[in-house]
Amino acid sequence: SVAYNSGERSENEDDVEITTPKEIYMVSDGTGWTAEHSVNAALGQFEHCLIDRGCSVNTHLFSGIDDVERLMEIIKQAAKEGAMLIYTLADFYLAESAKKACELWGVPSTDILSPITEAIASHIGVSPSGLPRGAPGRKIPLGEEYFSRIEAIEFTIKQDDGALPQNLYKADIVLVGVSRTGKTPLSIYLAQKGYKVANVPIVMGVDLPKTLFHIDPEKIFGLTINPVVLQTIRRSRAKSLGFSSDMKGTYSEMDHVRKELGIAARIYAHNPVWPVIEVTGKAIEETAAVVLRLYHDKKQKCLMPRISKRY
Amino acid sequence: SVAYNSGERSENEDDVEITTPKEIYMVSDGTGWTAEHSVNAALGQFEHCLIDRGCSVNTHLFSGIDDVERLMEIIKQAAKEGAMLIYTLADFYLAESAKKACELWGVPSTDILSPITEAIASHIGVSPSGLPRGAPGRKIPLGEEYFSRIEAIEFTIKQDDGALPQNLYKADIVLVGVSRTGKTPLSIYLAQKGYKVANVPIVMGVDLPKTLFHIDPEKIFGLTINPVVLQTIRRSRAKSLGFSSDMKGTYSEMDHVRKELGIAARIYAHNPVWPVIEVTGKAIEETAAVVLRLYHDKKQKCLMPRISKRY
Ligand SMILES: Nc1ncnc2c1ncn2[C@@H]1O[C@H](COP(=O)(O)O)[C@@H](O)[C@H]1O
Ligand SMILES: Nc1ncnc2c1ncn2[C@@H]1O[C@H](COP(=O)(O)O)[C@@H](O)[C@H]1O
Ligand SMILES: [Mg+2]
Ligand SMILES: [Mg+2]
16 A cells, blocks of 8 residues: 555665665663564565665664653654654553554554554453563562573583583584584574573594584584685684684685585584584574474474474 | 453462463564564563463464465464464565465464564555565675674673683673673673673672773673572572582672672772663663663763664
């Protein structure tokens, strides 16, 4: 029902700014991370046009907004700047006020909490509390899950880059791969989700720790990557680390890169239980999704691959 | 328009299971993390009743669903289990198919991507691509932001727990606090968002590194916590580390805890530029929101505190 631009660049490719950026305001009574995460995903749908490709967007996150006065100030400012508003407000009155004020002042708005909350409410037959996460009296119970997540993060930090191989048996997940396949950021991403992760580098001329072959092989995952992409990444890494051109040579030279990936491929072939995950062109969270899908499938052996949780 | 239960426990408190758990299916053509994050936030609205408080919920995440066959299988299974469906599907045809199939088979459903995408589309005047994140041809450019986020994570790991004080000047954010105020998980959370973080412990009888007082004080944040809560956390920590009862004594004894917090308070008083952040009862992401709000306010000195980004 809306007419869109094609989003294509204008004839004059030399224009520095083709359009003035559009503003998106995000407001939450909590941290704002839910709004930010959702807006980020939605903006993925406009990648063909963002930044210097014809349109650009500025987002502005306002967190901890739990009173109507500050809320109204923000909406007024949004109206002035021609911004749209995307909000998560647990309090029914506040959410309603945001909606009405936006209508009144001509600010396009989207409530991204209420639709899910209402759908869940009617599904489980319980009414929502309407209390924002920081509401007085709402104590966050420092439950088991909280402590085990922190433990996972601390464990994962200590196990980075092949450290403490004697502890590999304690890990939930062990990642194996050559340098710059993203083992460290992937380990940390998974740790944040509560998994104890260890990562073990494959380096030409260095033996893998023996313990790697004594632990449960079902929890080991190999990472692989396209050699050309890996070389590009290693070059940028070598530059940022200020490697001498000698070291840079061995580390990011194509011949060396291919040989090291060849070694990795042979190790994986000798250990066919380890799934081999292609990371080329994947964002860290995408590789994490693949790892966890496989991890949970192995545990459940169920027909329809899924990750289940109890609340 | 929906009649809800009060969600209160039944008379018989000994019942192990008061109600059968309600099922929530989450489906994404991508990682599923957006759906999981949003559902998690929404479930916060039912905390008064979840788990053993009268109702319980099982979530099931199906990621990487980008064909109609698997989608229909999942929806059929949802219908069988009496589950509801929450989905993010970038492809218009797939999203529409999900909606129709859910109507047909009586599965309550909520599309959480389309409303935001459509609102943004009409705001910026550009049509969405309809391409899921993993679509062939959609190459993730290993841009500057990607590398700088990974660098932030690697930096932060190396700076954990007061390591390498000579590098404090390279950090964007420096966290100071006594043991078990959540410095490590908070540092990692911020690192994932692209900030280089160092954390420095305050330990009775140990001097703070001199470099801490030579770097820009505007980037230093002190953490503080209620002594009773800290003692509880330390006790559980000491137990999980298997501390001898002697060490446990000094570490988690109330007298020791209070003294150490007193030292921290005096250090903060001597450095009034450092904001002091109360972490008691806050989840890591909540403390992160407070830190980043202050961090960006200091930089912008603007009237309306916000975190802005360009896309
Ligand atoms: N544990 C929780 N309890 C209650 N409400 C929550 C919880 N987590 C998130 N929310 C609400 O969900 C929305 C998104 O949260 P946030 O991601 O912190 O901005 C806000 O309206 C919060 O108040
Ligand atoms: N960078 C991106 N480009 C295109 N679509 C995206 C991007 N990131 C997320 N999405 C879409 O947003 C929804 C949520 O993504 P996810 O959190 O990976 O499940 C899915 O439908 C994805 O296809
Ligand atoms: Mg590494
Ligand atoms: Mg620590």
